[in-house]
Amino acid sequence: MSSWARFIASRTAADPHLKLNAIFARLFALALALGAIPGAALLHAQDLPAGLTARLVACGACHGVDGNAPLRETPSLAGQPVVFLENQMVLIREGIREIALMKGALEGVTDADITALARHYARQALKPPAASRDAALFAKGEKLAEQNRCGSCHLPSYAGREQMPRLAAQREDFLLHSMRQFASNQAVGRDTLMAASLHGLSDPDLVAIAHYLSRIGP
Ligand code: HEC
Ligand code: HEC
Numbered sequence: 257m258s259s260w261a262r263f264i265a266s267r268t269a270a271d272p273h274l275k276l277n278a279i280f281a282r283l284f285a286l287a288l289a290l291g292a293i294p295g296a297a298l299l300h301a302q303d304l305p306a307g308l309t310a311r312l313v314a315c316g317a318c319h320g321v322d323g324n325a326p327l328r329e330t331p332s333l334a335g336q337p338v339v340f341l342e343n344q345m346v347l348i349r350e351g352i353r354e355i356a357l358m359k360g361a362l363e364g365v366t367d368a369d370i371t372a373l374a375r376h377y378a379r380q381a382l383k384p385p386a387a388s389r390d391a392a393l394f395a396k397g398e399k400l401a402e403q404n405r406c407g408s409c410h411l412p413s414y415a416g417r418e419q420m421p422r423l424a425a426q427r428e429d430f431l432l433h434s435m436r437q438f439a440s441n442q443a444v445g446r447d448t449l450m451a452a453s454l455h456g457l458s459d460p461d462l463v464a465i466a467h468y469l470s471r472i473g474p
Contacts, residue, residue: 304372311369312376314361323380329433332426334380335474339418341374353445382474385425389471397468400461404453414469419447428470435462 323334347353349362416422
């Protein structure tokens, strides 16, 4: 038995409040053996109901098991408000927010599972933003975000709240991709308030805003 599997087994036996069971521990041990789950993320995944582990590994292929997305135009989920994540997962599961890549990914996932997944990702630490900054682009983005009062909903720190997502330290390519979707009314199933908020901004403006938001701390 690996040291991690032993650790999980000992925690399971010691703490009756943990929802881990023997199967969960074995699945995790297997995923760990395959290198699918970094040890740091594991520590925070202990509250997930058994059965969600395999799902988490599947989501992790695109969003990162710790919620820091390794793929382009794919959102990091770490540190997002629970309500935002719950809402989006329900919209995606019901096919209201259409994401071709996620077809079937949430099929059969119950509301309770969605809440568990949302809490898991909300608790993960978002990686610090890339240090490289284009000073002129950053300053332009900062000014535009202020002028357009993006912080009135997303909070002045852009940490998000309730149904409003965190924008700070999100992947730059995803921020730009989603703003372009809103601006061209391609954001099927998403909040129409956002399209209105981007009214009058040009594409170079969106490029600057994405650069700015992706470079501010989580
Ligand atoms: C094959 C890749 C892939 C897999 C697997 C996948 N996703 Fe996604 N997911 C995406 C992409 C890409 C987007 C953004 C799409 C867009 O807005 O155009 C997304 C969006 C989301 C969003 C909305 C986040 C936001 O900031 O707008 C949530 C929440 C989410 N996924 C959760 C999950 C969960 C939970 C799983 C596993 C059950 C999962 N995803 C599996 C690719 C994937
Ligand atoms: C009136 C409130 C409001 C204002 C003002 C607002 N937003 Fe939003 N924003 C939202 C909501 C709500 C969502 C979630 C959309 C959904 O549910 O589909 C969102 C989503 C987003 C997303 C998608 C992020 C993700 O993870 O999916 C981006 C990017 C974004 N906003 C950027 C901005 C920028 C930039 C501004 C300023 C120009 C702005 N927002 C102003 C309410 C607002």
